[in-house]
Amino acid sequence: MKIYFAGSIRGGRVDAELYRRIISHMQQRGHNVLTEHVGSGNLCLSEQGRDRDAAIYEQDTAWLRESDVVIAECTCPSLGVGYELAYAERFEIPVHIFYNPSKCALSAMLTGDSYFHIHPYDKEDEIFAMLDNIL
Numbered sequence: 001m002k003i004y005f006a007g008s009i010r011g012g013r014v015d016a017e018l019y020r021r022i023i024s025h026m027q028q029r030g031h032n033v034l035t036e037h038v039g040s041g042n043l044c045l046s047e048q049g050r051d052r053d054a055a056i057y058e059q060d061t062a063w064l065r066e067s068d069v070v071i072a073e074c075t076c077p078s079l080g081v082g083y084e085l086a087y088a089e090r091f092e093i094p095v096h097i098f099y100n101p102s103k104c105a106l107s108a109m110l111t112g113d114s115y116f117h118i119h120p121y122d123k124e125d126e127i128f129a130m131l132d133n134i135l
Helices: 016-028 052-064 080-091 124-134
Strands: 004-006 069-073 095-098 117-120
Touching: 004 016, 004 052, 004 080, 016 069, 016 124, 052 080, 069 080, 069 124, 080 095, 095 124, 117 124
Parallel strands: 004 069, 069 095, 095 117
Antiparallel strands: none
């Protein structure tokens, strides 16, 4: 299965290590995570500018259209992730959103949209069990 993993990059990297573990879990089960770089602790956030941003947009939207499912960890709010989720909905790509309610409240734009499958969790291990059931 081709998976588009969405997690905050410019919105904050506080959960980067969690993203890495989620991505690794999916890969260990034989899935192709198109956006494995989201879990990297070595992302260069200073590479910005119109040309670089346009290239990121083109690559990410191509990966979204190619994906079978979107898995998003949304505890750390991100404008880019919100855009990716709406893009996935537009192209009818299934979307599963994970978040820790003790650390954030999801936007009503997500919780109020019945298209999205919302998965709250308290402990990290719960994510992996839910992923195994989804994938």
